[in-house]
Amino acid sequence: MTERILLVDGMALLFRGFYATSFTGNYMITSNGTPTNGVFQFLRYFTNAIETFEPTHVICCWDMGSKTFRTEMYPAYKGNREAPPEELIPQFDLVKEVVEAYQVPNIGLVNYEADDCIGTFSRKFSNTHDVLILTGDHDMLQLVDYQISVAIMRKGIGNYEVYNQENFAEKMGVIPSQIIDMKGLTGDSADNYPGVKGIGEKTALKLLSEYETIDNLLENVHLLTKGLQKKINENMDMLHLSRELAKIKCDVPIECTLEHAIWKYEKEKVNDFLTELEIRKAETFLI
The missing domain is CATH 1.10.150.20 (5' to 3' exonuclease, C-terminal subdomain)
Known part of the structure; x- marks a missing residue:
């Protein structure tokens, strides 16, 4: 079996999940008042991708705040974005706890974006493994290379467009660089x-x-x-x-061993955690 590393753009999945479920006003509030709609939908995307692409290793990367080296270069960078809705804010930490329950490493570094962490890992690990990047962000397409593919999430669950070295020019009309x-x-x-x-x-x-x-x-x-x-x-x-x-930076000073990223987890532990969060149908996320 070919070893495949799945690099997950955590914030892309969380934001997509939050807005996909909140437009009706359904925030899935727990009994202690914590909204979980974004986390729930994140889980749907996350577990579907793992079932679909069958990785042997998984790493989840995150933005670590809105200020980065890019905002230092150009203060207006992403300056047109509104502050996150108050119902989403408590889910930023909560979703990382969920990822941790699956024994998947959460990686992020202050002053850099998740894209830069993903770029760094994709270059590092593609020397020895197939790498698949899961995101909704087309900026990531610049990372497509030998043994590096990008799965762009489309509308709905389980709907992906996968870009690789073989199909890239035909799909995009340019090469990744x-x-x-x-x-x-x-x-x-x-x-x-x-x-x-x-x-x-x-x-x-x-x-x-x-x-x-x-x-x-x-x-x-x-x-x-x-x-x-x-x-x-x-x-x-x-x-x-x-x-x-x-340009996505591919030399960020971050570390994660492949041993730490092996896809394995204790189903009982995850089930207990999701049940505690009052996530409905928690058993469907045990894959």
Whole structure:
């Protein structure tokens, strides 16, 4: 059996789970007043992915606050996001306790995003193992490489689009490393940085198809139309900054041994913990 490491983007699953269940006002409040809807849906996503992809090892990575080296570089980074709903806040710690009950390591480092932890582990472990990244974040696609795949969660449970080295160019129209240059040109409205104003995805794809990289594009900027030259020259600083903001760091000082990440847990212990949380149908999460 091929050993496969599943790297879980914990915050992506929790936020997705919270909003998927709270839009009706159903927060699943326990008898002591703690909301658990996000945790419940997280469990559905988490256990389904493990059943679907059958990893031998699992690591869950987390953001550790809104301030990171990226906000130091660009204070407006993700500055368009509202504070999390009050019903979600107590679930941040609670969901990590659930992950811990499954004997899965929770990894995060102050000043970095979960993406950077996942990038670091994916590079480290892909030398010897297949690595699969579970997320809803398309920024992670830049990490696709030899023995590194990314499963993007689609609407519903058990609906994934898996990107790997073989299908990436056909699906995306670029290669993984060009995702960073794409973001440099187009920016990212979700993360609140603009890229080059006036250049959208279609133009960026055309430029990268022709010039392959931003560096090569800038060496040949004189060959572009006057309009494109003007846009790029007027936004040169933001072009370089946007590319830096988009790039996932793969050298974060974090550690997790593979032995610590082996997928194994005591079903009775997990069942007791979930029952204590008043998670309905707790037995369905014992896989």
